């Protein structure tokens with residue numbers, strides 16, 4: 004065997020173990036500020052040698068790996084670019100585990116080649132790895148969005164073996180971090196308790212965040228996370244990764260720290276019950292692991308993601324949205340067409356754009372008068388709506404507002420005609436009793452006929468009601484009865500169910516968007532059970548939580564805001580909670596504003612206040628929807644929450660301030676709040692918005708301040724026990 008040479012810079016010639024000569028390849032993948040750098044080793048295995056700040060001189064990357072003298076078992080293999088299962092020198096969690104056509108269950112992926120192309124406004128790097136023995140390939144993709152510092156990473160798996168290969172694990176991404184300490188923020192959840200953050204210092208072993216629910220992936224956890232590197236990050240300091248796995252289904256993100264205190268990350272579809280058989284000549288494309296790295300704290304990181312979503316992912320991310328009045332909490336299932344038409348007037352009075360009819364409008368043999376029956380029978384209930392939806396669309400139009408409607412087309416109540424006619428369309432274990440979640444079961448979207456049915460629900464509504472202006476798409480149950488008759492009949496393993504369900508749903512959404520590209524749709528899932536970036540390609544907005552208590556919402560919205568722009572976040576004013584109406588309206592104004600109250604029963608002074616607040620919202624919504632968000636005071640660290648949105652030319656901003664603990668007036672409210680994102684050289688005037696007619700502002704509006712003053716000294720919004728919520732408009736002179 005030849006003597007091994009140390010690595011040299013560039014495409015150096017080095018010796019490998021078999022004695023042949025191989026060229027060392029270094030592949031930097033860069034956004035504006037971030038770099039993930041890969042490099043082949045002497046055996047042509049691909050390694051990650053840097054994840055972090057981009058270097059000024061890219062040719063210096065080649066030396067990065069040599070600076071680490073990591074010892075101990077696994078020291079030389081834990082940084083694999085795509086960790087495999089089944090060969091000896093691998094000590095860390097695999098990104099891929101397969102059983103070849105001949106029964107062998109090992110992989111040895113070697114670097115083959117790479118290409119760099121341009122797609123959209125991004126650079127697309129494709130790196131092909133091939134097994135040393137089998138005709139088995141993995142293409143690693145990195146889509147690097149320069150301006151937003153966002154990276155999308157996924158893999159495509161393919162082979163030309165003599166039979167099917169079973170994929171037991173098939174991650175999207177595998178990363179390696181050369182840092183000292185790791186602080187993970189992940190989110191627990193439950194119905195009406197979505198996005199509850201927990202920070203964990205990852206010291207040893209494996210930490211996994213995951214869902215196995217099939218649908219509603221955000222229900223008990225969240226695919227969103229932030230990972231602070233070296234030290235906990237603040238809003239304005241520290242190195243931090245923020246991201247999610249963009250998959251509307253079971254996901255798993257694994258963080259594993261090794262003996263050298265380095266961090267190995269594997270993210271992708273959750274392999275739980277999901278072994279996937281892949282035929283020769285076909286491909287398996289994994290979902291995108293989407294993340295950003297910020298070197299100046301979580302504020303920059305979240306603005307990166309918000310910009311990326313608005314610019315490239317969220318449907319109509321740069322467009323407009325409709326304010327609305329929803330009838331869910333105003334009526335629940337108890338309404339008829341007269342009552343609804345009466346509510347239209349309330350919507351008109353408030354000044355909102357649209358009336359949204361929620362659950363309960365359908366089902367005849369089994370009327371949808373509660374959540375136990377009717378789901379699946381998408382015909383107007385003749386008793387409640389004798390003249391059908393067209394009448395309502397028309398009546399709304401007469402009042403000068405638009406009309407939208409709620410559907411939950413992936414689901415069925417056992418008490419429904421759909422269930423009676425098409426039991427084979429329902430996910431259920433034939434030999435076991437059915438397990439319900441909210442009295443319902445999930446339809447089998449692996450079945451193309453069911454896909455047609457779900458598409459038909461939406462298509463039918465639009466065909467009969469071309470002026471329908473909005474859809475709220477709900478999804479209230481996880482997959483508890485994971486068995487598909489369609490897969491069984493097609494001789495496809497049941498272990499394809501979770502993957503094919505998500506793909507089936509995506510096919511339906513693609514068809515809907517091909518025919519109805521623009522109509523706004525809200526992604527809702529029994530509260531905030533779904534908010535993955537892959538779905539947001541088809542939806543204009545999402546429902547964060549059924550918890551609309553404004554005090555809770557300050558926290559829930561705060562947590563979501565790290566990952567989503569306000570234009571995508573639906574916030575409704577309801578009767579939840581003990582806070583005054585003003586507080587509720589102010590909190591809901593920090594996103595896409597809606598109301599879910601009996602607007603026609605408001606007291607005159609409350610109605611006037613809401614009307615004024617809707618007008619104010621129309622005045623500043625462009626800043627909230629398209630501006631930059633700065634989180635100023637964190638309610639987890641004080642009794643105050645303060646956030647501001649600033650428009651692109653820094654001439655206009657709107658600042659929201661809330662007391663989050665009304666037992667006493669805290670110290671937080673005594674201090675000025677330092678603003679961010681303004682132009683230090685500009686002079687600004689501050690005005691208070693959303694006041695009742697008889698209320699005087701608690702701030703002196705006659706002064707002007709420089710951006711420098713506001714960002715260095717700060718401004719006191721004068722939040723007090725009698726002014727628990729304060730909205731300020733900040734305008735350059």
Ligand code: DGJ
Pocket residue numbers: 331361362409477479527528529530531546548549
């Ligand atoms: C759950 C949603 O989150 C609510 O807003 C409402 O639409 C109900 N479903 C209707 O059943």
